[in-house]
Amino acid sequence: MLQLFRNQSINDFRIPHNPDEIRKRIKIVVIDDDEASFPTNLLSTSGYTIEWWDKVDDRNLERLEKNHFDIIILDINDIAAPSISSTDGIGILERIKEVNPAQIVVAFSGQEFNIDKTHFFKKADDTLSKPVDFIKAKNLIDRIIDQKITLIYFWSSLNGYLMKEGVKTKQIKRVEKELISAIKNQRSVDYNLIGGKILKGVEISSKVIFLIKKFLSIVGFVAAA
Amino acid sequence: MDNVIEKINRLVPYPFFDEKGKINNGCIIKTPIECTRCNKECYKSLSKSRNKIYYCSLGFNSYKVDFKNFNLILFGILIKGQMGKLPRKQKKNLNGLFIDISELENWEIRTQELINEITQFTDQKIQDNFSLFHDIIPTISLIFRTLESLINKVDGDTFEKKVENADYKLRTLYHAIDLLENRLKIMPLIGNPESAKFGQVTKCYPYKMFDKVCRLFTETANRKNVKLNLHSDDYVTAESMVYDSFMTLPFLLIENAIKYSKNNNTVDIYIQQINETIKITVSSFGPIVKKENIHKIFEKGFKDPNAQKFSSKGSGIGLYLADIVAKAHNIIISYKCKNEGIIENEIEMGTNKFSIILNL
Numbered sequence: 315m316l317q318l319f320r321n322q323s324i325n326d327f328r329i330p331h332n333p334d335e336i337r338k339r340i341k342i343v344v345i346d347d348d349e350a351s352f353p354t355n356l357l358s359t360s361g362y363t364i365e366w367w368d369k370v371d372d373r374n375l376e377r378l379e380k381n382h383f384d385i386i387i388l389d390i391n392d393i394a395a396p397s398i399s400s401t402d403g404i405g406i407l408e409r410i411k412e413v414n415p416a417q418i419v420v421a422f423s424g425q426e427f428n429i430d431k432t433h434f435f436k437k438a439d440d441t442l443s444k445p446v447d448f449i450k451a452k453n454l455i456d457r458i459i460d461q462k463i464t465l466i467y468f469w470s471s472l473n474g475y476l477m478k479e480g481v482k483t484k485q486i487k488r489v490e491k492e493l494i495s496a497i498k499n500q501r502s503v504d505y506n507l508i509g510g511k512i513l514k515g516v517e518i519s520s521k522v523i524f525l526i527k528k529f530l531s532i533v534g535f536v537a538a539a
Numbered sequence: 540m541d542n543v544i545e546k547i548n549r550l551v552p553y554p555f556f557d558e559k560g561k562i563n564n565g566c567i568i569k570t571p572i573e574c575t576r577c578n579k580e581c582y583k584s585l586s587k588s589r590n591k592i593y594y595c596s597l598g599f600n601s602y603k604v605d606f607k608n609f610n611l612i613l614f615g616i617l618i619k620g621q622m623g624k625l626p627r628k629q630k631k632n633l634n635g636l637f638i639d640i641s642e643l644e645n646w647e648i649r650t651q652e653l654i655n656e657i658t659q660f661t662d663q664k665i666q667d668n669f670s671l672f673h674d675i676i677p678t679i680s681l682i683f684r685t686l687e688s689l690i691n692k693v694d695g696d697t698f699e700k701k702v703e704n705a706d707y708k709l710r711t712l713y714h715a716i717d718l719l720e721n722r723l724k725i726m727p728l729i730g731n732p733e734s735a736k737f738g739q740v741t742k743c744y745p746y747k748m749f750d751k752v753c754r755l756f757t758e759t760a761n762r763k764n765v766k767l768n769l770h771s772d773d774y775v776t777a778e779s780m781v782y783d784s785f786m787t788l789p790f791l792l793i794e795n796a797i798k799y800s801k802n803n804n805t806v807d808i809y810i811q812q813i814n815e816t817i818k819i820t821v822s823s824f825g826p827i828v829k830k831e832n833i834h835k836i837f838e839k840g841f842k843d844p845n846a847q848k849f850s851s852k853g854s855g856i857g858l859y860l861a862d863i864v865a866k867a868h869n870i871i872i873s874y875k876c877k878n879e880g881i882i883e884n885e886i887e888m889g890t891n892k893f894s895i896i897l898n899l
Contacts, residue, residue, distance in 0.1 A: 351680045356687055356698075424676045424723075426737060427669040427730030429662075441738035441783065443727070445679040445720050448687045448698055457741055 324469040327497050331533045336459050339532050346389040353448040370406050371395040379413045390423040404434045416471030468529045479518050488512045502537040543657050553613040556582045571633050574599050574615035585612050598625035604647050669730050686713050718755045725787050728860045735784040735867035743781045745817050746810050752789040764803045771810040779897045784864050791861040792893050796823040820894040827876040827889040837862040848886050870895050
């Protein structure tokens with residue numbers, strides 16, 4: 315009986331998803347000055363959408379900060395133009411997390427022995443040490459898809475982000491309620507309601523809408539016709 | 540750090556208690572003959588005392604030194620204006636042995652500076668060595684990419700199947716590089732033990748993991764004509780949550796068992812589910828650890844004399860690292876040996892068993 319009156323939360327819902335489909339939809343970037351360090355080609359032929367960058371500079375930084383990628387696999391050394399970060403990979407990681415705490419970043423390095431770099435590994439969502447073979451790299455990506463490309467994880471990250479940005483609890487609850495309603499009734503999310511009413515005047519409202527749209531498209535949520 | 544402490548201990552100007560309460564001579568510059576030396580009982584009361592300077596019933600002073608990473612209690616000192624009631628005659632005899640408290644304080648400050656410098660130098664040296672090791676990573680990565688593209692041409696639904704279907708030479712080469720990769724994963728633990736907890740805890744299937752490690756070591760074991768036997772019941776799918784570093788534990792235990800296994804023998808690995816736990820035991824026949832040394836087997840650089848005589852290879856670091864990984868997972872590695880009264884070439888031989896218990 316109590317269950318009936320309890321407020322429903324996102325945690326009570328699942329969006330049925332197909333990991334193989336998600337694998338194709340998610341975008342991965344590997345940032346490392348050594349192209350051979352990661353099995354990018356083999357992953358690409360295995361159906362993953364993956365690209366390799368040797369450096370982060372003024373031209374491509376925006377793509378990192380604007381959530382173009384779902385998983386960023388980041389090395390620690392020689393990957394950042396001095397104009398972007400004076401502390402190389404650590405600076406990039408901090409910058410990405412500052413702009414979007416929900417962004418999944420994997421610390422990819424052979425520097426675990428270096429005590430000074432410990433916080434790089436601790437700040438990242440996961441770690442992958444060099445050298446890495448195809449099976450290990452693939453397993454890590456699949457594990458992230460399994461554990462982090464989920465409605466619960468997405469909402470907990472978004473919730474944390476909204477709170478960090480000072481959005482009121484009441485407004486966050488209303489965004490959650492709208493999401494629940496859309497998922498439950500298999501209808502489209504009312505983005506006008508979220509942007510125009512619930513998060514009216516909130517600076518990050520368009521970004522929140524973008525993140526919700528992106529997540530739902532990755533997991534393949536389709537509203538009933 | 541242990542090495543630094545050992546070196547500093549040689550430079551202490553008075554007899555002293557180390558952190559374990561053991562009495563050390565120091566280099567004794569000014570200890571009076573009348574000081575009869577402290578004993579364990581003195582240590583108990585001195586270590587409890589909050590005072591930096593203390594005097595004993597004989598009238599001599601002790602002085603607590605708090606270095607950054609360890610403490611010492613110096614004794615048999617006569618500090619001007621700080622000692623207890625000494626008989627006047629004795630006091631006269633001891634003339635010339637009295638020191639100012641500032642002398643001790645200066646010694647403490649300078650020794651701390653020295654410790655800092657030695658530590659910094661040692662750390663730098665370690666980091667330099669690791670940087671050299673780090674430089675070989677791109678070469679190994681390149682070998683991996685080349686091998687993977689060759690294996691990818693082999694028939695098979697998955698990459699794992701392709702490895703299985705690859706011809707013997709290609710498969711052996713791939714396993715050899717895989718072995719090297721896993722060996723390299725051990726290295727960071729030496730420089731940064733905290734790295735055992737890097738990453739997320741994820742599901743692991745102990746049976747699969749030990750099975751993989753056995754396959755990696757097949758060639759190594761073959762060279763000694765040692766057979767690796769994995770024994771398990773039908774609960775091979777049991778899983779546990781572990782850090783990425785956990786893989787180094789079966790790696791180190793099996794490697795250790797092969798290294799210290801007598802030729803033409805077997806290394807037996809037993810995986811048993813007991814209620815909500817999995818017990819894993821690695822058993823081999825070889826040099827046993829002397830009873831008096833069992834408590835030292837996880838110490839860095841320790842090698843029992845029997846193991847030393849059996850094989851001069853190895854730096855006694857494997858079990859120390861295995862212990863770091865085990866502790867990161869709140870696991871205890873237990874060791875048991877069965878002395879079968881066999882002595883070969885002055886080496887006591889028997890069955891060695893290392894066990895761990897994992898929670899499901």
